[in-house]
Amino acid sequence: MENGPPTIGFEDGTIDVERLLVEPQDGHVSVDSVMCFNEKIPENVMDMEDVTRSFGVTNNGIAQEGEHILNRDVLDSVSSEVEVGYFRLQNDFCSMGEEYLLGYTGFEFAESITNLDYGSSECLQTSVSDNPVPSSSAGMDTPWKTDLFRIMELPNDQLNVDSSDFGEIPSLCHESETLAEEKPLKSPISCTLQDIGKFQDISSCSFQDILSDGNDTSLSPSVEMFCNPKSEKNDEFRVTGQNGEANNALETTSTRASCSGALPTQKRSRKPTQRYIDELADPISRHSKRRREVSSSILKHKSPGVKDHKKCHIRSREVILPAEESSVVAIQVPFGSLVHKECPKSPADDMVRCSDRGNPIIKSKDNLVTPENQKRRDECNTAVRLKKRDDNIVAASQKKRDENGTAAHLKKRDDRLVAPSKKKIDCVLAASPKKKVDCLIRQEKIDDYPTAESPEEVNGRRKHHRLWTIAEVKKLIDGVSEYGVGRWSRIKKLFFSASAHRTSVDLKDKWRNLLKASGLQGQGNRQGEKKRNLAWRPLPKSILRRVCELATMYPYPKGRKHKIAHIHRDSPDRSTDITLNDYRKILRSINEN
DNA sequence: CTTAGGG
DNA sequence: CCCTAAG
Numbered sequence: 001m002e003n004g005p006p007t008i009g010f011e012d013g014t015i016d017v018e019r020l021l022v023e024p025q026d027g028h029v030s031v032d033s034v035m036c037f038n039e040k041i042p043e044n045v046m047d048m049e050d051v052t053r054s055f056g057v058t059n060n061g062i063a064q065e066g067e068h069i070l071n072r073d074v075l076d077s078v079s080s081e082v083e084v085g086y087f088r089l090q091n092d093f094c095s096m097g098e099e100y101l102l103g104y105t106g107f108e109f110a111e112s113i114t115n116l117d118y119g120s121s122e123c124l125q126t127s128v129s130d131n132p133v134p135s136s137s138a139g140m141d142t143p144w145k146t147d148l149f150r151i152m153e154l155p156n157d158q159l160n161v162d163s164s165d166f167g168e169i170p171s172l173c174h175e176s177e178t179l180a181e182e183k184p185l186k187s188p189i190s191c192t193l194q195d196i197g198k199f200q201d202i203s204s205c206s207f208q209d210i211l212s213d214g215n216d217t218s219l220s221p222s223v224e225m226f227c228n229p230k231s232e233k234n235d236e237f238r239v240t241g242q243n244g245e246a247n248n249a250l251e252t253t254s255t256r257a258s259c260s261g262a263l264p265t266q267k268r269s270r271k272p273t274q275r276y277i278d279e280l281a282d283p284i285s286r287h288s289k290r291r292r293e294v295s296s297s298i299l300k301h302k303s304p305g306v307k308d309h310k311k312c313h314i315r316s317r318e319v320i321l322p323a324e325e326s327s328v329v330a331i332q333v334p335f336g337s338l339v340h341k342e343c344p345k346s347p348a349d350d351m352v353r354c355s356d357r358g359n360p361i362i363k364s365k366d367n368l369v370t371p372e373n374q375k376r377r378d379e380c381n382t383a384v385r386l387k388k389r390d391d392n393i394v395a396a397s398q399k400k401r402d403e404n405g406t407a408a409h410l411k412k413r414d415d416r417l418v419a420p421s422k423k424k425i426d427c428v429l430a431a432s433p434k435k436k437v438d439c440l441i442r443q444e445k446i447d448d449y450p451t452a453e454s455p456e457e458v459n460g461r462r463k464h465h466r467l468w469t470i471a472e473v474k475k476l477i478d479g480v481s482e483y484g485v486g487r488w489s490r491i492k493k494l495f496f497s498a499s500a501h502r503t504s505v506d507l508k509d510k511w512r513n514l515l516k517a518s519g520l521q522g523q524g525n526r527q528g529e530k531k532r533n534l535a536w537r538p539l540p541k542s543i544l545r546r547v548c549e550l551a552t553m554y555p556y557p558k559g560r561k562h563k564i565a566h567i568h569r570d571s572p573d574r575s576t577d578i579t580l581n582d583y584r585k586i587l588r589s590i591n592e593n
Numbered sequence: 594c595t596t597a598g599g600g
Numbered sequence: 601c602c603c604t605a606a607g
Contacts, residue, residue, distance in 0.1 A: 465601055466601095486595095486596070487595095487596095488595075488596070489594080489595060504594095504596080505595090505596080505597095505601085506601075508595095508597075508598095509601065509602095512597095512598085
């Protein structure tokens with residue numbers, strides 16, 4: 001209604017492409033909010049990506065601006081081809097392809113569209129049939145999208161744009177609104193392209209990687225970030241923003257809200273599809289099998305009805321996204337809004353907690369994985385151990401053994417830990433059964449943060465496997481540089497007194513891993529090491545370097561008898577860093593004596 | 594109890 | 601991380 005072209009089609013069924021153009025840039029035309037034609041879209045090529053491709057829309061825009069540029073020439077040529085109907089090629093829609101749709105899984109439409117890949121227009125029809133186009137008067141939405149549905153409704157062999165469609169555009173608003181309402185996810189306003197950019201900067205992997213990653217398994221958080229805001233746009237014709245400004249999100253949201261208010265009900269909001277859930281859950285699950293095990297058992301014991309609350313789990317999990325530790329900074333993806341809506345507790349708690357040592361890093365933690373979202377997951381949890389060593393084992397006996405063993409160990413460990421806070425209890429008290437589950441999940445998350453204050457335990461069981469934060473690694477390195485390799489208990493005492501977890505053994509193990517990562521240890525198969533190195537989580541090179549230095553300094557085996565003499569002798573050659581550490585170490589030893 | 598090492 | 605064996 002506002003600034004969008006009220007109509008873009010001609011009476012003869014063609015489309016005024018020029019009107020679709022938005023903000024010409026550098027001889028290119030931004031196609032955001034622009035749509036195209038269905039032209040000769042092959043019957044079996046309903047996939048948006050294909051469409052996009054066939055019209056020369058480039059996808060490279062995502063990483064930068066999240067926009068797609070359509071060469072004007074191409075567009076022009078296309079315009080002549082436009083004959084009947086059109087597709088709305090929303091930028092993300094195009095580029096995201098299935099991803100985008102998956103992000104949308106909340107409602108049938110998405111699923112149906114997803115199926116377009118397989119080339120059946122039936123999907124479209126069925127999906128639309130589910131949402132019959134109501135005739136209402138209020139109209140704020142753009143006709144574009146609604147017309148998309150129109151087209152879908154049409155039989156496969158007659159994709160025609162009824163000129164009347166343009167006239168009754170307003171009447172279609174209702175449906176669009178409905179769709180909007182059905183969206184399972186509200187994109188957080190704070191989630192902007194800028195954030196995404198930041199993410200990119202921080203993480204070593206490119207967005208493309210992420211995308212592809214999400215392809216096989218599920219939507220990666222980052223993808224979601226993209227998807228959600230876009231989804232909003234998709235429903236809102238008012239999509240202005242190529243810039244992905246937060247304001248946009250707000251605007252669109254509010255617009256929708258008002259619109260829906262005007263057109264109450266008629267459609268009950270749909271729950272996220274199972275598929276959607278699956279997609280979300282997958283990435284995390286992959287990384288934290290272990291956690292899952294524990295959590296599953298916990299959940300199982302605590303609340304039999306976990307399955308019923310899958311959705312909640314998902315929500316909570318979304319709060320914390322896997323952050324990259326590649327650099328000293330980790331990204332915190334603002335998915336808070338989602339959580340806020342679904343869950344009473346805000347993720348903020350976790351974040352705050354996580355910043356021990358003043359380190360603003362939010363660990364990605366596989367931990368979050370815990371929330372089993374799907375039946376499948378639940379089943380797996382309860383019935384099968386995903387541990388590496390359990391790969392071949394399906395037998396219950398094995399499982400039992402493992403559980404018992406771990407349980408015992410955990411208990412033991414817990415005893416040594418700082419007394420758990422009452423957060424969990426509070427949580428439980430204040431919550432309905434559903435919330436209880438959430439609390440548990442949150443508990444896990446909290447647990448992940450190595451703050452002495454928050455070593456909560458769930459039912460006496462503790463989650464293990466906390467990711468090592470860079471800060472921790474640094475501390476470890478400092479400790480090693482001070483005390484040398486092998487004095488894990490001391491290092492633990494002095495550097496990790498704050499973190500109840502991280503036993504001396506853990507330190508030792510971590511150091512071992514660091515050595516591997518630094519590629520300085522395995523003399524035999526250095527190549528293998530290196531290869532694995534790539535798989536390693538991007539560790540700050542500075543850390544790796546220090547590890548190397550320390551490793552050379554203190555041969556891992558106890559062979560560092562002459563350590564001190566060595567140091568003195570070599571200190572001039574050593575980096576200032578090491579020298580300083582040595583100095584400190586000496587001082588400390590002196591003090592102790 | 595602490596380490597080293599294998600799993 | 602877990603588990604075990606060795607000082």
